[in-house]
Amino acid sequence: MVPDVAALLDQLPASSDDFARLAGTDPDQFRPFQETVAESFADRFEVNYDDLCVLFAGASDRCVEILAGRPADDFRSAWMLAAIGTPAALTAVAERVRAGGDRSEFEDCGLWVPPHGPAERRFTPERRAIFLEVGGFPGADHPVGLPISVVADAPAVWHYLSVRLDEIPGLPSWPATHAHLVAPESTDRWTLFAAVDPGGRYHDVLVELTDGEDDEEDDDGFTFQDDRSFGLGRVVLRPYGPGLVYSNGHIHSTPGVVGTAGGPPIGLYPNPACPKCERLMFHVATVTSMVREHGDGFRSLYLCENCKTAAVTATSWN
Ligand SMILES: [Zn+2]
Incomplete structure (x- = not known):
């Protein structure tokens, strides 16, 4: 109609x-x-x-x-x-x-x-809905929950998701097929930067904690306890269309949807500038922490194609 x-x-x-x-x-x-x-x-x-x-x-x-x-x-x-x-x-x-x-x-x-x-x-207007699905792990195009050592050096400790970049039209060129959403131990707000080797693995990982946003918990003595065998699976990317639920300005009420690949950043948070060249980084995808629970809120992936640098940000829900 x-x-x-x-x-x-x-x-x-x-x-x-x-x-x-x-x-x-x-x-x-x-x-x-x-x-x-x-x-x-x-x-x-x-x-x-x-x-x-x-x-x-x-x-x-x-x-x-x-x-x-x-x-x-x-x-x-x-x-x-x-x-x-x-x-x-x-x-x-x-x-x-x-x-x-x-x-x-x-x-x-x-x-x-x-x-x-x-x-x-610094984004592609092409959007794809990200659906979390069980099974198909670890050989999936977009695996969830890989052993962290496969994709990144410390202090990254948690793998949410790897995104196969050629399934998102309009991204800049990148040295590897995939880029990774990974997290440090902190469940607070943070930005993680990493250099990328030719296979796409992250090294020289640097984490900047965002001050002052979240004082509900004292992190002193926090030790990483998330179960590494938890939440293994995959996501699939599907075009927007009539099958999604559009509610409260987003598609997250759609069963299985955990985020969007491509499209702009959310628009409510500062986006990272490349630590090497200072250019605003290119937004790749934003998922909720529900994709594989660790911390709470949105997790966004960015690239600087010139410096071969990746960034992941952790922000709150709104
Ligand atoms: Zn750069």
């Missing part, structure tokens, strides 16, 4: 999940409404950033003009502008940042503003 987009607009913000569903199933239906929404509905369009990247992809230069003219603290308009991805939009983002705008707001959205020229997208 073709949705009546005009009727859905009249029901905003209650119909926000309908727009998330439209992004996942039939985004072309939204295309004729891009300028209208930018012009008249931006304050009520409570749609998450990754869906905006689908709905506003390739929007007109007029749409860019409308959004670029909004006050800098209008975050929904800024998200829409960041989501468009055309040369005009990327130029407008760079101009706003160089005029004193909030660089971190766009970096959280996966846009990097280099010293010169337009902003660069």
